[in-house]
Amino acid sequence: xxxGLAILVVAFLALMLLGVPIAFVIGVATMLGAFALGRDGTxxxxxxxxxxxxxxxxxxxxxxxxxxxxxxxxxxxxRRLIDFAASIVGRMRGGLAMINTLTCMLFGAVSGSATAAxxxxxxxxxxxxxxxxxxxxxxxxxxxxxxxxxxxIPPSNVMIVYALVASNVSVGALFLAGIVPGILSGxxxxxxxxxxxxxxxxxxxxxxxxxxxxxxxxxxxxxxxxLLMLVLVLWVILKGIMTPTESSALAVLWALLxxxxxYREVSVKHxxxxxxxASRTTGIVLLLVGVSAAMSRLLTIEQVPQIAADTLLSVSExxxxxxxxxxxxxLFVGIFLDMTPAVLVFTPIFLPVAIAIGIDPIHFxxxxxxxxxxxxxxxxxxxxxFLGCGVGKASIAGVSRAMLPFYIAMLLALLLITYWPGLSxxxxxxxxxxx
Amino acid sequence: xxxxxxHHLVKSLGAICALIFAALVIDVLWGVFTRQVLNNQxxxxxxxxxxxxxxxxxxxxxxxxxxxxxxxIDVITSRLDARAKRIANSITHLSVIAFALFVLIWGGLExxxxxxxxxxxxPAMQIRKAWFYLVLPLSGGLLVLLxxxxxxxxxxxxxxxxxxxx
Numbered sequence: 001x002x003x004g005l006a007i008l009v010v011a012f013l014a015l016m017l018l019g020v021p022i023a024f025v026i027g028v029a030t031m032l033g034a035f036a037l038g039r040d041g042t043x044x045x046x047x048x049x050x051x052x053x054x055x056x057x058x059x060x061x062x063x064x065x066x067x068x069x070x071x072x073x074x075x076x077x078x079r080r081l082i083d084f085a086a087s088i089v090g091r092m093r094g095g096l097a098m099i100n101t102l103t104c105m106l107f108g109a110v111s112g113s114a115t116a117a118x119x120x121x122x123x124x125x126x127x128x129x130x131x132x133x134x135x136x137x138x139x140x141x142x143x144x145x146x147x148x149x150x151x152x153i154p155p156s157n158v159m160i161v162y163a164l165v166a167s168n169v170s171v172g173a174l175f176l177a178g179i180v181p182g183i184l185s186g187x188x189x190x191x192x193x194x195x196x197x198x199x200x201x202x203x204x205x206x207x208x209x210x211x212x213x214x215x216x217x218x219x220x221x222x223x224x225x226x227l228l229m230l231v232l233v234l235w236v237i238l239k240g241i242m243t244p245t246e247s248s249a250l251a252v253l254w255a256l257l258x259x260x261x262x263y264r265e266v267s268v269k270h271x272x273x274x275x276x277x278a279s280r281t282t283g284i285v286l287l288l289v290g291v292s293a294a295m296s297r298l299l300t301i302e303q304v305p306q307i308a309a310d311t312l313l314s315v316s317e318x319x320x321x322x323x324x325x326x327x328x329x330x331l332f333v334g335i336f337l338d339m340t341p342a343v344l345v346f347t348p349i350f351l352p353v354a355i356a357i358g359i360d361p362i363h364f365x366x367x368x369x370x371x372x373x374x375x376x377x378x379x380x381x382x383x384x385x386f387l388g389c390g391v392g393k394a395s396i397a398g399v400s401r402a403m404l405p406f407y408i409a410m411l412l413a414l415l416l417i418t419y420w421p422g423l424s425x426x427x428x429x430x431x432x433x434x435x
Numbered sequence: 436x437x438x439x440x441x442h443h444l445v446k447s448l449g450a451i452c453a454l455i456f457a458a459l460v461i462d463v464l465w466g467v468f469t470r471q472v473l474n475n476q477x478x479x480x481x482x483x484x485x486x487x488x489x490x491x492x493x494x495x496x497x498x499x500x501x502x503x504x505x506x507x508i509d510v511i512t513s514r515l516d517a518r519a520k521r522i523a524n525s526i527t528h529l530s531v532i533a534f535a536l537f538v539l540i541w542g543g544l545e546x547x548x549x550x551x552x553x554x555x556x557x558p559a560m561q562i563r564k565a566w567f568y569l570v571l572p573l574s575g576g577l578l579v580l581l582x583x584x585x586x587x588x589x590x591x592x593x594x595x596x597x598x599x600x601x
Contacts, residue, residue, distance in 0.1 A: 019512035020527045021505030023496065027534040044549075047542025047571055054489045055567070057481055060463065063491060067456065242467060249463040272453045279452035280504055283495020287505075290492065294538075338506055380510040396510075 005302060008033030008295075022338055022381070023284070026291040030298055037302065046294045053293025054286060057245055058164055058171070062157045062289075063282040064248035068229070068255040069111030070278045074266050075259035077226055078120040081106045084223035087216040089190075096132055097193040100125045100139070101146040105186045108150010110226055112157050113281075114376060117147035118387045126392040136394045137402035138196075141377075144388035144399070145406040146189050148373035151339070152182030152366065155233050155251070158339055160244060161289065162365045165296075165347040169361050171244040172237040173433035177362050177424040181370055181417045188409040196405065225262060229254050238431055285340055292344035305349045312353050319357040323418050326350050327371055334375020338383060342372050359421075362434065366424040370417045374410045377403060441584050445501045448577065452494050459487045478559035486557075486567055493539075493574035500531065501581050528582040535578035543571025 012029040016022065027046075034042045081103045089098035100121065108117040122143040129139040151158050154175035163171045233251050236242040242250065259266040266274070299305070312322055330350070333342050347368065354364040376384040379396055385403070389396050417423055428434045466480030499505050512523045550565035557564055 015526075015530055016508055017511055018523050018526050019507050019509050020530045021500070021507040023505055024527070024530050024534050025507075027538060028530045031534060031537055041545075043537045043542030044545045045542070046538045047546050047568075050538065051489060051543075051546070051568055051571060054492050055485050056488075057485060060459070060484055060488050063456065063459070063488070064463070067460070241471070246463060246467045249460060249467060252460050253464060272450070275453035275456045276449040276498070279449070279456050279491060279495040280499045280502060281495075282456075282491060283452075283493070283497065283499040284505055286488075286492035287496035287499070290496075380508045381506075383506060 004033050004037030007036040022341065023287040023291055026295050026341060030291065030295040034298055049294035049297045050290040054290045056164060058160060059289065060245045061160045061248040062285055063278065064252050065112040065155055065157055066281050067278040068248065068251040069113050069116055070274050071252070071255035071259050071266065072226060073111055073116055073120055074270065074274055075263055076265050077110065078107060078124055080223045080226060082124065083214045083219040087214050087219040094193050096125065096129045096134065097142055098190055100129065100142055101186055101189050101193070104143060104146035105149045105153060105182065106227065108147055109153035109230055112155055114147040114151050114384050115387050117150055118143055118384050119391055122388055122391040135402070136392055137398040140388040140392035140394045140399045141402040141406055142189065142193060144377050144384040145410060146186065147384050148376050149182050149185045151373055152178040152185060152369055154178055154230065155248070157285070158343060158369050159365060161340055161343050162347060162368065165344055166351050166361050166365060169365060170433060173362050173428040174365055175234060175237065176427040176431055176433055177366050178369070179427055180423050181366050184416065184423065185370065185410065185413045188413045189406060192405045192409045225258055238433065288338065288340045289344060292341040296345050296348055299345070300348060305352060308349045309353045313356065319359065320419070322353060322357050323359070326353065327414065327418060330368060330371040331374060334372040335378050336381055338381060339372045339376060343368060360425060362428060363421045363424045367418050370414050374407065374414065437584055437588050441581070444581070445498070448494060448498055448501070452491060452498055455487050455491045455494065459484060459491060462487065482557050482559045489567060490570045493570045497574050497577045497581065500578060525586060528586050531582045532579050535575040539571045539575025539578065543568060543575055547572065
């Protein structure tokens with residue numbers, strides 16, 4: 001058994017370092033591991049694990065939220081949200097940094113994608129921040145961290161993935177539970193920007209292109225239809241009118257009506273291109289889901305979850321200590337793995353332990369997402385960090401240094417989220433989504 | 436020549452994905468409409484949606500491979516010289532071929548054949564469950580073809596990747 005697992009781990013690390021895409025790294029490592037373990041009918045077993053991992057109605061919400069996000073982004077969503085954020089926080093010290101953070105939170109929520117937030121908002125605001133005297137590295141670091149907050153604020157695809165593996169967890173409750181932690185992380189990031197010396201975060205009340213700060217009501221009016229999508233999706237799920245999947249299809253319809261009919265920013269002939277882009281992104285995420293399902297099954301057959309649980313619980317019985325250990329392990333995982341496979345492979349391993357020490361599965365889901373958000377901003381597999389460096393034309397080494405205060409802010413937010421269950425669980429309880 | 440084959444392949448695949456995606460959206464919205472308004476949702480809407488989802492996921496995965504959009508770590512490979520980089524790239528494509536051959540084509544074909552023989556049928560749509568698995572060998576074949584084309588095509592700058600959404 002140990003030989004098979006060793007082969008899996010070695011193949012995994014070797015292929016990953018050689019630059020093989022993670023989906024194929026997981027696929028090939030699972031394949032080699034299964035061969036070494038002498039699993040019966042290896043190719044068929046993996047193929048059926050992969051297909052069955054994808055055969056799920058709840059999973060459909062992922063492509064739909066991706067498509068809704070692509071549609072919104074193809075229109076003028078970024079512009080409208082920036083104006084809206086500027087009208088609220090634009091006059092504060094470090095105005096652009098504040099605008100950037102708030103816009104990333106909103107954009108990440110509406111588009112459901114941290115990377116889309118980095119490329120759209122970063123593409124518009126990083127050059128602007130630099131022109132106003134912020135250092136380029138600081139601007140990139142801020143954008144990359146702020147973009148991850150959108151993964152906690154609903155609707156969030158990662159939470160759908162989590163609900164899929166953690167059985168008996170309602171997506172509606174998870175969505176509600178993420179709101180306060182998401183806002184908390186955003187506020188922490190803003191606090192970091194405010195705490196840094198003015199030389200690094202210059203005052204700048206002007207909006208992009210030196211426009212005067214738009215009035216709150218005007219910009220709210222413009223951004224309202226896009227933000228309404230968030231409310232609409234949450235409302236139909238919580239009222240029990242629709243399943244999360246159906247609500248995501250509604251989000252697509254809403255986005256389509258907005259950009260094609262209401263704003264007229266996208267014409268019908270652009271739609272095939274948008275569908276193809278969304279298909280590609282869907283393929284990236286869902287192929288990871290499929291191969292992770294196969295790998296997770298192999299690990300379960302080899303009883304890795306039990307071994308991990310026994311080991312963890314043998315170290316300590318104290319929930320605080322166990323949570324700390326799980327968090328440290330997840331931080332390590334997040335450094336090497338992207339969020340989707342990390343959630344899929346490690347939820348079955350850690351969730352039983354968490355439940356055993358009395359942690360609510362919904363609370364644990366929020367802890368996992370908040371934790372893995374940090375990994376999105378660290379080398380060597382920090383999707384947001386890399387994309388931010390690409391968009392802002394900054395070096396990874398430089399940005400990683402500028403990241404330090406933000407890492408501290410994210411870790412602090414993670415500690416609060418971990419040890420203060422009320423942050424996550426108050427809203428779902430208030431709406432009667434859990435007792 | 437190679438580039439033209441690849442170009443047409445990717446274009447057709449993109450069109451197929453767009454069609455599947457559009458059908459998926461219409462199917463699920465139709466399900467919502469029939470349940471909320473007509474109070475009578477046909478059972479095939481969910482069955483079809485799940486079938487289309489698996490097809491979209493795998494074809495979309497192939498499409499992303501064609502455009503080099505899958506997430507990978509290039510911290511090390513980006514520092515290599517051109518020759519070493521080409522070797523690393525070849526290893527990527529060979530891994531893709533290995534995975535496609537063993538899991539998607541071999542495993543997928545066996546799965547398709549066994550479900551075909553068992554005659555298992557999707558209850559609402561009254562079609563064989565085997566169709567569900569056909570996408571595995573199909574996408575496997577496309578991956579192998581693309582990987583060979585990628586290895587064969589001259590080593591120049593990799594295509595601009597758009598990055599992936601998380």
